[in-house]
Amino acid sequence: MEFIRFCVDGVKEIFRGGKLYWSWMGLLTVVALIGASAYLQQFQQGLVVTGMSDQVSWGIYIASFTSLVGIAAAAIMLIIPAYIFHDMDIKEIVIPAEGLAIAACVMSMMFVLIDLGRPDRMWHLLPFIGRFNFPKSMLAWDVLVLNVYLFLTVIISVYLLFSKYKGKEPKFSIYFPLVILSIISALSIHTVTAFLFSSNVARSFWHTGLLAPRFIASAFSAGPAFFLLTVLVMRYTKVFPVKDIAIKRLTMIITIALEINLFLLLAEVFTEFYHQTEHSASAAYLFFGLGGKTALVPWIWSSVFLNISALVIFVLPLKKNTIFLTLACLFLVVGVWIEKGMGLVVPGFIPTPLGEVYEYSPTFIEAQISMGVWAIGLMLYTILAKISIAVNLERIRLD
């Protein structure tokens, strides 16, 4: 009974909001609808409407999927201090962070779904009913860990919110084992996603043991940066009074992860370029172009520029200025998105295993569909954050 009231109150909260809230949700709905109509076109005509080809058979969808898995995993950078080290300042903002993890998880799954040539055959992936190539296929692993992580994150968030709603302290014996499991599965989702690429002997650009550590490091900087961006917005719009100390903590986490990520990237770049072999062709194409073909060069150098600018702001006292901090977060999110996407997924295919340099750039339809997925994800995050803030501020509670 109490739980039903909690759900009803939660749903009611979604429909409560000011002009700013409704115009934000309205905007997202419009973008989502544009994406849906673009997807309908892709559904009817096939993936030929995208910029992908037999040469570059994964594009911006799988690139976005890869980055979003990182953002989903990054919630544990708040869960660990909050629930393992009982950091009260982080605890206040941890549930909106779980909301972001849920939204990012859903988005990453949607990006895989829209990338499928036969989405109508999704059921072939179901264990027992379909034929799930587990444990051999890394993609099967990825489907599994993503679902487990999403499930755990939903359970934990609902339990913590419901306890707060009832005005009770969450029981350690219930949430602690779940939190431990979710930490393990968060690390798994991004590790397995890295293995998805690094396990391919056919693509030397991905075939490196550094890939998984790089994925984790970049996720733990870009994920909290994305979250910090939204926290700054919440503070600016006065929907959630976040304390300075929480922002400071987040900034520290981001800075350390960013430094590690750039170090790992540097190590990779050194190994690729010191003695250029045939296996460095993808890296050469990415950074400088091959045979006069240079489509990815502006992408990767903007990523380098954005990452370094973010680093400069984060290590200097500049970060105490909200405008600079917002900029740094923005730089970092976009920089890592490019590095993991257009800078990692796409160049893995160029040149092809037969040495052909064939370029890829997303079509307008692909961009529209991707924006649509982002709009749906942001809508979900907005709703989840709104409910968790309302419960946190005791605007909705069981009386």
Place this chain on the structure above:
Amino acid sequence: MSEKNNPVKTVEAPENSDVSRRELFKKTAIAGTIAAAGAASTTIAASNAEPGGFSDALDEFFQKHYQEMSKKEMKKTLARLERKAKVKHGKQIQISNTPPIEGVLFGYALNISKCKGYRKCVDACVEENNQNRDTKIQYIRVLELENESMNFEEADHYYNHETVPHTGKKYFPIQCQQCENPPCVTACPVEATWKEADGITVIDYNWCIGCRYCAAACPYWARKFNWSEPSIPEEEINPETHYLSNRPRMRGVMEKCTFCLQRTRKGKLPACLEACPTGARVFGNILDPKSEIRYVLENKKVFRLKEELKTEPKFWYYSD
């Protein structure tokens, strides 16, 4: 060469009520999942447009994995697929289901000093295997290399001279290498692709979900995707087809070279071999000590592509 056989499991399902109840449960569970995902409406909307009516569309949707169909189900499926091809392409075709021949492991060898780059193999392959003419799917790619070079990155994939061979160049055709240890099979999340007992890696086009992970995994760039609905002029359709090979495909699924198993399982030679004007290609059963392919393997200085990857191709190159 490992002789690990991977027998085709065409399991005969016993026809008792327990099984059919389980079937029903399975179908209900699937239907429930789809409804939950909110995909039901799109599926039905899409299936209405399918040739062959609603019931055929439903059967196609629930079609089992190739290796799980009983003989009866397989017969029904083949008839339905033939019906569908008739409506779509306006031509009666035969879809056979010839199993691998026992004691046969197919192997291919190619004499690169004989290949002159005519690309007759490429055209013959497209005609034989009913590839999509719109997106110009080709299973064989002939690379033009400098005589002294083996660096593929310097190869010309789209050479276009008045006449071939061009002075100072050599030609290097590449197609599926039918690995004994195929990375594409490991990659597939739904087991839609596997290695048959005769060593040929095949795809169940009705089971593939189109994720293209196999294409990322293949070191020989052998896997091609149907980016659009395949279209072939009616008069160009080859009506002699096999379920696992050259039957008409649909959009959104992978396809690849099968060493023309629709021909080779009946004792014929692959279309690319027959088309080759210089006799550069040798095909046969590598388990047969008297075969020509065995002669080549034993007496020529053969090599395989990217051997360091341990994929164990059953495609050899040599030169005289």
